[in-house]
Amino acid sequence: MFTNGSKYFIGVTGFSAVVLVIYVVLVDGAVGGAVALASIMLAVGLLAGLALFNRDGDVEVGDAAAPANAVPVGSSLWPLVTTLGIVAMGVGLITHEIVFLLGLTALVAGFVEWVIQGWSESASSDRRFNNAARGRLIHPLEFPVIATVGAGVIVVSFSRIMLAISKTTGAVLFTIVGALVLAGGVFFAVRPNLKKSVAVGLCVIGAVGVVAGGIAGASVGKRDQLVEANEEDHFAHKECGEEKSKYFDFNSEAKVSMRSNPMATIEFVDGKLQARELGLKKLTDRITVQKSNNISVIFRNKTEGEYRLTLFYGEKEVQEGVVEELHNCTQMIESGEEQLLTFRIDRPSIASEKPYKFYVPGVEDQSIEVVVP
């Protein structure tokens, strides 16, 4: 009475119902999960009914008789994937949302593949034709998904490697990787008759290498600098004073394009701060900027060591009786490097008791006055 397909779906429906009951009892107030489980239960229940009604899609013969054109079918991976999906969903309900979602994905993917494979295997007595029929139907869906997943795995693997190794090692490693990719491309180009298996083998070796590196990187974790800087909360707090952090801003890349339209260039030369406004020939210790406008200046460090340029531009009452100084600053700049600082001052100079100024933290006797008319 029950076909093989309907038995499977009836089982999954029952399992979903049990999981739904357990979920509702154990997880308090999680409506989303309950709705998702109920939806799954209803969906597979519907499929069970359909499978039962149309005799697993084989309308010509009953379940007791084998079709005349049937060919022996091979083993299928998809029942296993589907089962794993169901198990993962159950485990995910207990452990983590992502496991549940992965299980759900595996369940849907496995089910779709299984149904289509089943349909294609009974399409004719020609196995090649059946495979081609399956391909025509499923490849437009399979290939983009596989490509996306593959690219995602490669990207995540790369990121894990880059977060684990030091900046210097990263630069060296990826220079080598880039060179290898180039060499591989040249190799394929000059050997057009290369066996497909060799090309595929090389690509697989490369991909496995990256994924293995990613797994290793993820196991090792982020490099110490990132971990410590994160603990110092420097990514959330903009530091404009004298640098106390061990790792913050090191080796900041700071090449500035003149297309950034700077209003002035401020240089820290051998411990002395000096400014040059574009269009004026003389050096100055006072620059004039427009009010309520985004202004950019270039800071160029010409003193040994790492320094930053900081702008003081008034005070603001952040809450009643609490006044904070307003600062903006560049990163720490190595000697010989430069960086753009963009700022906006909304109040004229006369609105501030203390003059607005650029200064270099740690070098208190040097400053450039900023005048806002």
Added chain:
Amino acid sequence: MPTSVRRFVAGAAGLSAVALLAGCAKNAPQDTWQPKGPNAQKIDDLQKPVFAIAGIVGLIVFAAVAYAVFRFKDRGQPIPEQTHGKPVLEIGMTILPALLLAGIGVFTFRTIFDLAKTDDTEMVINVTGQQWWWEYDYPVQTDYGITNPIITSGQLVIPTGTKVLLRETSRDVIHSYWIPALNGKRDAVPGRVHYLRLEADKPGIYAGQCTEFCGLSHAVMRMEAVALDKADFAAWVKGQLELADSPAEGTLAKEGESVFLNQCVRCHQVNGLKKADGSPAIAAPEENVWSGAAPNLTHLMTRNTFAGASWDLLTKECRKDVWEAPGGEFGKKYLAGVTEECLNQTDLRRWLRNAPAMKPMYADPTKLGPTDGKYRGMPNLGLSEDDIDKLVAYLATLK
């Protein structure tokens, strides 16, 4: 000739004559063919030959087309012998325009690079566009007596015979600065600084117009460059560095100062103005105006215009007297500023009465949602006639 064709020819000829005669207007302050400085002269030196060449080429083409039309008009004659290609003619007709364009290109590039130079300029002025006026601030330049920054609006004042570099930007949307007698156009773009050279040979006022559509009142976003000889410019700088004096007690102007403190200082700064407790009155346009700025009025009556140079502060007669003053007398007349007799009270009062009625602006207090409750332009303050009298009296003291 049929009547309809005759009418068409007569109409076209009439329109052409009107267009041609319009070029002869004497009172055309924004005429691009009358350069008054070396930068505009460079453009003029380029555009005249280019126009001449283009005109000659145009005439030749028109003549050739006309000849072909009339000479080979269909009169029932047999179809002439068809030829397919004349390599010499085709190559010649390709090379000749290419050579012509290459020649023009050489001079065009040279002019562009000359006008883009920033390393030989002698003075710098920051120019900031906003809806719908221009602000000018002069950074400290002790060579010109500018010991503290100067800020003004509407009229850009420059010394004659001086290579001035304008550093242009904008606080809201893209504008374009153009004073045809002194140089070409340059866009003022938010977040960027663009450079424009300006130099005037002789003292005078040179009119300009924003040339990038920038919203409701783009058409009345005007500007004027005032060129003063060096001595007069020094006198102007000295005057601009002074703070505004408070009017004498018991005068109408003193009452106007109170109105200004209550109403206008929310956006407009007057340097030297003090509140009742003696502390400096500091405008906060950043809290009320979308662009974050409003014209500084400290020396309003030293300018000849107001509201983004859209209206004259001078009466017609006085304006004519200043604009048409001979070079030697111009500086003196301009520096006299707006006297009581010359003040164009009519337009100033209209403006104070209801500014958006004169100049379309986004100043309806019920429609400020998209700008977080901030105005773009000056709103109608709902001043009484009494307050307007007082304000006019006070503004007239800002010299």
